[in-house]
Amino acid sequence: MTRTSVTFNLNEPLIFEKSAPGKSAYTLPKLDVEDVPVEEILDSRYLRTEVQGFPEVSEVELIRHYTRLSTWNYHIDLGMYPLGSCTMKYNPKLNERVSRIPSIALTHPLQEEQQSQGCLEILFRLQEYLKELTAMDAVSLQPAGGAQAELTGILMIRAYLTQKGSPRRFVLIPDSAHGTNPASAVLAGYEVISIPSDEKGRIDVKVLAEKMSEEVACLMLTNPNTMGIFETHIEEIAQIVHQKGGLIYMDGANFNALMGYARPGEMGIDVLHLNLHKTFSTPHGGGGPGSGPVVCQQHLAPYLPMPRVEQEGELYRFNSDHPESIGRVHSFHGNFGMAVRALCYILSCGREGLKELSEMAVLSANYIRRRLEEHYDLPYDTPVLHEVIFSDKRQNKKGVTTLDIAKRLIDYGFHPPTTYFPLIVQGALMIEPTESYSKEELDAFIDAMIAISHEAEEDPEKLTTAPATAKLTRLDEVRAARSPILRWEP
């Protein structure tokens, strides 16, 4: 069975190209008072000068232009989005509805605490649930996403170690890590030491033990790791790091595989971040903004960003009386709207529901793995949790690469999975289905992947020239990178 995408194939010009002098998207009623030139009554510093070249279009042109563009989008409400390591799960409409309730949506962040008790309670309750889910002691909801949360966590570790005598010099990071991990460590003033993976796709514990020293501030670990594989030696790993006085930062990007089943606080993790826009169903990608709460053990709590949301008797309040805090990392209280959605998600799923979500996410990934392993090379035979990585090794023999497979999937109506990541797998195709798809939808995706593997054998050109049915066919990525055109000019 094949599916093809349907796109609105009008070649829509830029809004600037539709412009003609004098067109306007609004009309004002006739003045019923005397028309006075504005320059006569206002000081020149209050006067605006006309913006040159601003597009002039009618209302209907404006509406059609952007509506047409919107139909070219691929989005989570339209179809499957199997981007590995991104947890592109469906964003339930209930979240959106609740976050738009006027008493929530229209609250001003500078409103008095007493007048914002409801909003403060939302923040507080979300913090409590995140603590419960991770077995941790304290939370900050301020960071606006994963990378900012990593930097926040590493700065907290730095502050903690500095207090103990020395910030230390190095951060250990597995070679399968997200690129943001080393970037965050370097930004926080550390040098990175890369730890290789073993033949099973897990962190090489022997090398870790060799590299661990009293000059190492922390290990940054993703669990399950970027291969979708659970670090089964996590207790031993924690022991090795803690013995030398180091800490463990966990990148919680893959928490969707663990929720309700395993708690980082019980694995010896000192601090981690969660991505509300991944695990907790708030919009992701262009639909953001993101939110990356940092959750930590008691010994790191004094260094959390402030103000922190705390409960005092019956009242909730912002507390900035944390002298050792690393300070603010976001204006006001982070992306509050995301906290509302995440709390709504947690409450609507409930305790059993959250567990079931992790189960379904893991089951879906393993279902894809099992049905596709005949057709695509599996670089690691270790069982996976919520995502699975294939490579283009078999298709390579016919001159077909991961990029071609990804482009061909567009013709079948699917957003391609993550490609060429993690870097340690050559030609990686990283698929994360999440729990958001029915078996029928998963089968349609799998069937498309199988059909593509047959095409790679029989008619490789179909892949190397794909996509054929999309609005734009194969883009010249090399030219785009070498000589980008960054703005429209008349």
Place this chain on the structure above:
Amino acid sequence: MKAPDDLLYSKEHEWIQRESDIATIGITEHAQKELGDVVFADLPEVGTTFKVNEAFGSVESVKAVSEVYMPVSGEVVETNESLLDAPEKINDDPYGEGWIIRIRLGNPTDLETLMSSQEYSKYVEEESQG
């Protein structure tokens, strides 16, 4: 796969050609192929000294940014500035116009640890099977 006989090769897929105490370094035919079309080359400052296996620069393709490592120790005496405008030379002529840096050898015995053309070809073959 092309790997000229008069060059030495590293496990990180750099080649080096010695001319007295000066040597030229670039990435191999195999490396450029794996990277895909190079869109940017980040070159070191002339005068910088690097240790063996230290990253001296990076090449960016549409797929990824990869660091380029010193096959030997030494001081950079010249960089191929034409790569800034034409990074595709690394793809088109990796052993010629696509050279990346020239160095003054820090320790000529470093060269002894590198592979010959034959050894390198075998290494690449084994690596791609592994």
